[in-house]
């Protein structure tokens with residue numbers, strides 16, 4: 001055999017072996033130089049986008065985006081409301097490790113020493129970092145972390161931050177006299193708390209043109225920044241906030257007019273005081289909306305219609321940003337994550353708002369588009385957790401990932417969304433109340449409340465209405481679920497990832 005023939009056979013042999021071993025990595029483009037765009041919307045029920053199966057709520061931009069991204073159908077947050085959920089996924093830690101499980105715990109006072117948040121890691125890696133609107137729960141809770149942003153737009157500035165002036169300014173909003181109800185200055189005052197409740201517990205026409213709305217303006221700022229980034233050509237991280245569909249459920253009239261409350265079906269899982277896990281919400285009121293009263297059936301439909309209007313409004317704003325990404329030639333070099341920060345009850349169980357361990361709070365919408373990823377356009381039904389976001393970004397762009405992260409990069413699911421993945425997801429309400437959800441069951445333990453535990457058969461009862469915790473036929477299942485909850489997230493990892 002001549003030397004050239006030998007070389008040929010050696011190369012052929014190598015090629016025959018390599019594709020089997022590195023099949024997945026070979027099919028993923030080089031993502032290390034890509035930009036990262038986060039779009040985070042507040043309190044977003046995964047049951048609402050059209051591409052998630054809602055036949056009424058209109059989300060044409062997200063539906064189109066879904067054809068070029070991976071839509072995660074089983075994405076779960078780790079905490080029951082904003083502050084702990086964001087503290088969890090923006091630091092890659094679960095609530096009992098971040099030590100933040102409610103809205104009043106100050107993140108930067110409680111994180112384990114040495115914790116590096118996502119913007120800090122990106123900054124260290126050389127990204128130009130920009131944020132538009134809310135990112136962490138409040139500026140006061142994240143002053144150190146926010147200093148990692150080169151650009152802060154439409155959001156409070158932490159002390160000592162010295163960045164550029166706003167890239168865009170807007171004319172002041174002219175509110176009608178009837179809508180004038182300014183917030184009292186002292187955030188610790190009773191008057192402020194009363195104003196907050198009054199302001200939150202509303203739905204319907206915002207009385208503003210889209211151009212006067214903060215969410216629209218945030219999208220405009222994002223477009224201006226993308227234009228700048230296209231010229232400076234720095235590798236960037238940009239996060240844009242959408243305050244909807246958080247309460248108040250108000251939107252410009254054109255979006256409210258899209259929905260006829262008469263055509264909204266009644267919510268599933270009608271309220272039952274005697275079996276409710278959170279009975280106060282069925283008898284007294286809810287957080288955020290319908291706070292001191294129970295809505296009439298008509299008000300239920302009107303509020304759901306208004307929520308859909310809010311979702312359609314942010315869909316339009318998000319579409320504006322995605323279009324600009326194309327226009328500026330950045331779509332092929334920018335990884336896009338679109339997500340809610342947790343879910344929302346829309347009248348199911350008689351519940352509104354979040355603050356529960358049930359599916360409506362746990363599950364949130366999540367789309368991920370890595371340009372050129374093989375799974376784009378597909379739906380991933382495997383379990384992912386929001387605590388996985390930081391490890392995923394870390395793997396894609398090559399961050400120096402801290403050793404104590406409590407998630408698993410789901411980048412491999414962007415290559416093959418059908419491979420076997422986590423067997424369960426976890427959420428924490430507080431130190432003593434937690435839930436584990438497998439494909440078939442959810443199991444909840446309560447530190448206090450009407451029952452110590454709840455077990456639901458999700459195949460038979462997806463809306464979690466029949467508590468089987470005391471049913472002898474489910475005794476073995478209950479024990480297994482309790483053991484899994486105690487064993488924790490590591491016990492639910494795919495075999496290859498378990499340590």
Ligand SMILES: [Ca+2]
Nearest residue numbers: 042043082341
């Ligand atoms: Ca929220």
